[in-house]
Structure formats: structure tokens, C-alpha cells
Amino acid sequence: MPVKNSIGFFIAFLLMIALIMFSIFFFFLAVDAYSQGFKGTALYYSMAGLMGLILSTYTLTKMILRKPSISTILDYEVRTLLQCLKCGFSNTRSFINGDYVLGFGDECPRCSSRMVILAIYKTTSKKKER
Amino acid sequence: MNLDAVLQQILSSEWDSIGLIFQAIFIALFLFSIFYGQRFQIWMMLKNVEVGLNKIKRMRDNARQVILDSLKRFNNDPSLDSTIDRLLEYFWIPPTSIDPFGIVGKIDHILNVRERRFRWELKSIVPNIDESRLRNLENLIEIGISLDQIYRVMRHYYLLGKKTMSLFLIYQAEALMPTILQEAEALTDAIKSFTTGQPIGDGVGSLVAARFIYGAEKKIVSEDTVMAEVEFEGRKLIVIKALGPGGNVGKPGEAVEKILESRRVDVVIMVDAALKLEGEEVGEVAEGVGAAIGGIGVDKFKIEEEAKKFNVPLYAVVVKESMSDALSTMKWEIYVGAEKAINRIKRLIREKTNVGDTVVLVGVGNTIGIGQ
Numbered sequence: 001m002p003v004k005n006s007i008g009f010f011i012a013f014l015l016m017i018a019l020i021m022f023s024i025f026f027f028f029l030a031v032d033a034y035s036q037g038f039k040g041t042a043l044y045y046s047m048a049g050l051m052g053l054i055l056s057t058y059t060l061t062k063m064i065l066r067k068p069s070i071s072t073i074l075d076y077e078v079r080t081l082l083q084c085l086k087c088g089f090s091n092t093r094s095f096i097n098g099d100y101v102l103g104f105g106d107e108c109p110r111c112s113s114r115m116v117i118l119a120i121y122k123t124t125s126k127k128k129e130r
Numbered sequence: 131m132n133l134d135a136v137l138q139q140i141l142s143s144e145w146d147s148i149g150l151i152f153q154a155i156f157i158a159l160f161l162f163s164i165f166y167g168q169r170f171q172i173w174m175m176l177k178n179v180e181v182g183l184n185k186i187k188r189m190r191d192n193a194r195q196v197i198l199d200s201l202k203r204f205n206n207d208p209s210l211d212s213t214i215d216r217l218l219e220y221f222w223i224p225p226t227s228i229d230p231f232g233i234v235g236k237i238d239h240i241l242n243v244r245e246r247r248f249r250w251e252l253k254s255i256v257p258n259i260d261e262s263r264l265r266n267l268e269n270l271i272e273i274g275i276s277l278d279q280i281y282r283v284m285r286h287y288y289l290l291g292k293k294t295m296s297l298f299l300i301y302q303a304e305a306l307m308p309t310i311l312q313e314a315e316a317l318t319d320a321i322k323s324f325t326t327g328q329p330i331g332d333g334v335g336s337l338v339a340a341r342f343i344y345g346a347e348k349k350i351v352s353e354d355t356v357m358a359e360v361e362f363e364g365r366k367l368i369v370i371k372a373l374g375p376g377g378n379v380g381k382p383g384e385a386v387e388k389i390l391e392s393r394r395v396d397v398v399i400m401v402d403a404a405l406k407l408e409g410e411e412v413g414e415v416a417e418g419v420g421a422a423i424g425g426i427g428v429d430k431f432k433i434e435e436e437a438k439k440f441n442v443p444l445y446a447v448v449v450k451e452s453m454s455d456a457l458s459t460m461k462w463e464i465y466v467g468a469e470k471a472i473n474r475i476k477r478l479i480r481e482k483t484n485v486g487d488t489v490v491l492v493g494v495g496n497t498i499g500i501g502q
Contacts, residue, residue, distance in 0.1 A: 044152060048152070076459070078326075078328055078459055095326070095328060097326055097327070098327075099327075099499075100327065100329070100374065100375035100499045100500060100501050101329050101337060101340070101375070101499060101500045101501060102340050102341075102344055102500065102501040102502060103375065103501045119460075119462070119465050120328055120329050120459070120460065120499055121459065121460050121461060121462045121464075121465060122458070122459040122460070122461060123462075
């Protein structure tokens, strides 16, 4: 069975946070070295800081995006379009179990005959992560 | 020791010593990439496969739970769990293709046996259920079987890759994972539609056919398949579709076979949903020639055989949609596409047939949530 990413994920996460802090510290060193006239050293420190920052943010982003999300839950509304074939009155309402296309729906408010379901469709297909 | 002192101490070190440290780091990284680079790459790929596999597992478990809940509404037997697990592992063995002659008939036979057995199993679990709901439950279990199969196969390659540490095995599993995840997500989308009996995108062919025969007298032409005769601008239009509103695809091949064998037909028009390519719009309509029908190929074979036998031209009209659209509740764009398909079919009949001709129109697809 595949492993659950719990302890491994948090250790890697903490390591990356530590690397970010270390990189920031290197930037401080670089600024200080530059202000004291050590230009070469400042360049080395800034390079190290930049590399650390790129590596840690890249890895963190990948880790967070890769973290498995619980199965997609569909969050959309399903509408039923009804039309009265006698007087032409049409109406939409939320889907009710038992509705089917070309089946009979509610009573027409204008002429009291049974309306026909012309369409059952989803309005949005936004996927919500639980 | 304060920060200034630390900085002072570090900055007081020699230029050469800092350079040496960096060189040592780079050499270490270089050696690491030479000796452990591939292992690290394999480890990263395995992690990616593992994440995808976890997603598929959750989808499969979710599908199993939905199936269980749906069946529990009709039967509260405590042994239902094990029965569902047994049903989810149901398989069929395709016939041998060493000698391909007559293979379609053998596939047809095996699939019929499977369908009958499966239906019998389901009826024994929920004996007092109406046919329409029974078909929906059948479809729901089919989704569960597909998700279970996907999960098992991917788990097999993941564990095999982990065991052998074979780069190419793991590479293949990782390369396939995005498309497999897409397929699994599409199947997950279908669960809601099949639980509630809402029409799905794949049913657009059935919808078009149903629109032609609304109000006409229908009769069963083959198992789970209805036909009706209507008149369109002086032509006789024989429309075939699966029996709705339960989740059915019917047996359009058998129906066309029966009709073509029994009377003179001038044109066969098939309408179905087709998988769109990336960049194409949902609901786009295209037309061409040939048998527009998917599946294993039994119905396609039968229709093509009959069309060839009687020299009847086969025309196809398709409504384009993605796999996710095909399996989930119908989008409004697909209804718009169905309207366009109806107009195309009418134009096709006017252009390709004369007054007094007989046209067979086959609406292909799962007719869940679509009556007639």
C-alpha cells in the first residue's frame, strides 16, 4: 500500500523552512560584507543565499502542490428546464430526483397542463477540494 | 555572542577559505549527482506516482461507499459489503484472437453472458427494484469496477517499480499518471449523475433521437432498445435509441440489423457524442461518414456489416465533448450542440434522400435521464 506522507512531509517541510532562514541569513552576510568592502565575499554570500532561496521555495511549492488532496467533490447546481407545450410558458428550477428529459414535470401556472422537461443541465462545474 | 560578533568572525576569514568551502560543496553535489542522481530521480518519480495512486484510491473508496449507500436503501443485509467487493472484482475474459475469424460473435456472446449474470446478481441483492433504477445501479457498479481496475493496475506498476527500482517501469507509470488521473476523475464525476439519474453528456445521441420521436408510438426492437416511425417531409424516418430514462446503451447494432434485414432502407444516419480534441469547443457539431458508435466494437461491426450487405450509405453526426463532459451531468453547451445536430440531420435528410425514401436514424449513447 502507498505510504501516507505525514512525518516525511513535515521533516522535509521543516528542512526547507530552515534553508529559507539560512538563505536570508546569507543575504545579511552579503550586505554586511559589501558594506565592509569585501565585494568578492559579498558576491559569494549572495549567490549562496539566492541558490538556497530558489531551491527551498521551488521544493516547498512542489511539496505543497503535490500534497494529495481528498477526492474531488463536485459542487455544481443541476437545473431542470420545463416548458408547457400548450401555452409556451417555460420555467427553470432545481433538479428533483425522478426528473428526466422529455418526462412530465410540474403543472403549468398559466394553463394548468403538465409541463415537459426539456433539459436537465449543470450550471457550474467547480470542483471543491475537501 | 551577538550577531555583530558572529558576522565579524565570519567576515574576517580569508577569501580563499570561503572559495574552498564552495568548491567542496560543488564537488560534493557533482559526485552526488553522478552516483546517486538516478536513484534520486527514481525516488522523485515514485513519489509522484504514489501521490496519484493515493488520489485514485480515494476515488475508488468513495465510489465503493456510494454504491454501498445506494444498495443499502433497498437492502440492509450486513453481508452487503462483501457482496459489493465481489461485484467490484467481476471480470470478463476476451476470446482468443489467434484465429480472429468470428471473434465479434464470441465477444458479443461473452458480453451478453456477463450482462445477464451481472443483472441477475444485482436483482438477487435488490429484488424489488424497478428496471430503470436497476440499470442506474448497474452503471454505478460499472464505474466502481473501472475505478477499482485502474487502481489495481497502477498499484501493481508502482509496487513493481519500487521492488525492481527499474527506471523505465517507473517512468512509464509516471508518464501515464496524468491521463489516468483524468480518466479516474471523469469516472468520479459520473457517480453523482448515476446516483441521481441525471442525463450525462454521452446521452446526446439519445437526446437527439428522442427529440425526433417525442409523442410517437414506440416499440421494443431489441433488448433495451426502442424504435419509432415518424414522418419527416415526406420521408419515413425510423428512429432507434436505448430505452430510457434508466442508464442504458441498448443494442443498436442488433436493432439496425433487424431493420435492414426486414425492409428497404435508403440511408442510415448515426448521431453520437465524440471525444473532442484539446482546443475544440464543447458542443461543436461535425459530420462525416461511417458508423458513429464507440464501445468494444460489436455494434459497430454489425452496423457496418449490414450497411455493406445492403449497400446503404452510413452518415455520421457527432457532438464533441471531453471525457469528463461525456460522463458527468450534461452541460448546457451540449444541449445547444444537440439542437445544431438536429438541424444538421434534417439538412442531411433533405440533401441525401428523396420524398418517399426510408431513413434510419440511430441515436447512440447512454440514455440515463432521457426518456422518449
